[in-house]
Amino acid sequence: xxxxxxxxxxxxxxxxxxxxxxxxxxxxxxxxxxxxxxxxxxxxxxxxxxxxxxxxxxxxxxxxxxxxxxxxxxxxxxxxxxxxxxxxxxxxxxxxxxxxxxxxxxxxxxxxxxxxxxxxxxxxxxxxxxxxxxxxxxxxxxxxxxxxxxxxxxxxxxxxxxxxxxxxxxxxxxxxxxxxxxxxxxxxxxxxxxxxxxxxxxxxxxxxxxxxxxxxxxxxxxxxxxxxxxxxxxxxxxxxxxxxxxxxxxxxxxxxxxxxxxxxxxxxxxxxxxxxxxxxxxxxxxxxxxxxxxxxxxxxxxxxxxxxxxxxxxxxxxxxxxxxxxxxxxxxxxxxxxxxxxxxxxxxxxxxxxxxxxxxxxxxxxxxxxxxxxxxxxxxxxxxxxxxxxxxxxxxxxx
Ligand SMILES: Cc1cc2nc3c(=O)[nH]c(=O)nc-3n(C[C@H](O)[C@H](O)[C@H](O)COP(=O)(O)OP(=O)(O)OC[C@H]3O[C@@H](n4cnc5c(N)ncnc54)[C@H](O)[C@@H]3O)c2cc1C
Numbered sequence: 001x002x003x004x005x006x007x008x009x010x011x012x013x014x015x016x017x018x019x020x021x022x023x024x025x026x027x028x029x030x031x032x033x034x035x036x037x038x039x040x041x042x043x044x045x046x047x048x049x050x051x052x053x054x055x056x057x058x059x060x061x062x063x064x065x066x067x068x069x070x071x072x073x074x075x076x077x078x079x080x081x082x083x084x085x086x087x088x089x090x091x092x093x094x095x096x097x098x099x100x101x102x103x104x105x106x107x108x109x110x111x112x113x114x115x116x117x118x119x120x121x122x123x124x125x126x127x128x129x130x131x132x133x134x135x136x137x138x139x140x141x142x143x144x145x146x147x148x149x150x151x152x153x154x155x156x157x158x159x160x161x162x163x164x165x166x167x168x169x170x171x172x173x174x175x176x177x178x179x180x181x182x183x184x185x186x187x188x189x190x191x192x193x194x195x196x197x198x199x200x201x202x203x204x205x206x207x208x209x210x211x212x213x214x215x216x217x218x219x220x221x222x223x224x225x226x227x228x229x230x231x232x233x234x235x236x237x238x239x240x241x242x243x244x245x246x247x248x249x250x251x252x253x254x255x256x257x258x259x260x261x262x263x264x265x266x267x268x269x270x271x272x273x274x275x276x277x278x279x280x281x282x283x284x285x286x287x288x289x290x291x292x293x294x295x296x297x298x299x300x301x302x303x304x305x306x307x308x309x310x311x312x313x314x315x316x317x318x319x320x321x322x323x324x325x326x327x328x329x330x331x332x333x334x335x336x337x338x339x340x341x342x343x344x345x346x347x348x349x350x351x352x353x354x355x356x357x358x359x360x361x362x363x364x365x366x367x368x369x370x371x372x373x374x375x376x377x378x379x380x381x382x383x384x385x386x387x388x389x390x391x392x393x394x395x396x397x398x399x
Pocket of ligand 1: 083099133134135138139140141142164165167168213216221307371374375376377378379380381
């Protein structure tokens, strides 16, 4: 036993030639269609519609979604490669892809066959966009503490509440929404939450203010208001009152995508710093000849590759259906996002004054990386999950 894993084979990463061909194709697309537009996206704070259309044509919205629901198939590793490559150019595009996954994953894991056909297929084919509305003004980490209410009335539910920081809500045709359907049980605080699919056109659903957050320009989150929104009973995802499991199991899967966003950001920041160090001269020497700069670059590179390995490993375990992927996903998310933040900070330092000049496009990596440490479970929450999963895996204990 390789504590707490059962065998060293659990550490294998199942990458093959198809993954590499796919990565090359995505990189080619991103370098020609997205990279030249990063300044426009930062300035306008919006992803241009023609980029979204081009991504649809490439089939990117169907990656990771089974072929039977209109997707390209491909699993978590392929999805991680896609998200890493787009995030290397414009991390907000990783969010655009990620919010669709936050919508389809709970339906793929817990939804009915009818829900999958009706809601997943249009997303996979790029005909519709999704969003995921869980966080509320009173808290995001504590999913059991949500205050949005849903009451059953005959053949439908009526939902009332307010959600904040909902990425992609402004463009979404459908949203998954969490709400409390019953009071918590004394021994199970999480019990009594349910998850619903809400369509854009349902009366009472309003997309409120757009938040102005420090990074991920192009994909700023929204407020979502639900005022007595009538939702058909068949839009309940998974069993009534068991929605907490739907939400947290979704994040177990989707947080690998956040780790991949971070790897893309870290890769971009590292490449920029390395190139600059090879060109800039100080005191009659290239930057890369100064030992202190060499040390920074070596440490950046170490963390970058460790982050990538953890991310591919978590994705690979998930694709193999191994339950150990949960702890791996949290390790990858926390490590990769903190590595990206640190690498982005070093990249700024290596660029000196130009590092903090907005036009050089280096400081944006730090703004984007910090956000990855917060959403889809803050890194404090990842640390809780890591130790809880470790103890459960190794000793079968619940703490
Ligand atoms: C740009 C952006 C996009 C987002 N997109 C979405 C989205 O699409 N859908 C969605 O539902 N949400 C979204 N969120 C919300 C995000 O998931 C939450 O902000 C996050 O989960 C943290 O919740 P909170 O902000 O309420 O912080 P809190 O939960 O109030 O936490 C505050 C601080 O306390 C720490 N903390 C909390 N509990 C504990 C504990 N038990 N032990 C130790 N420390 C703890 C946290 O780590 C954090 O540092 C987005 C957020 C941002 C910034």
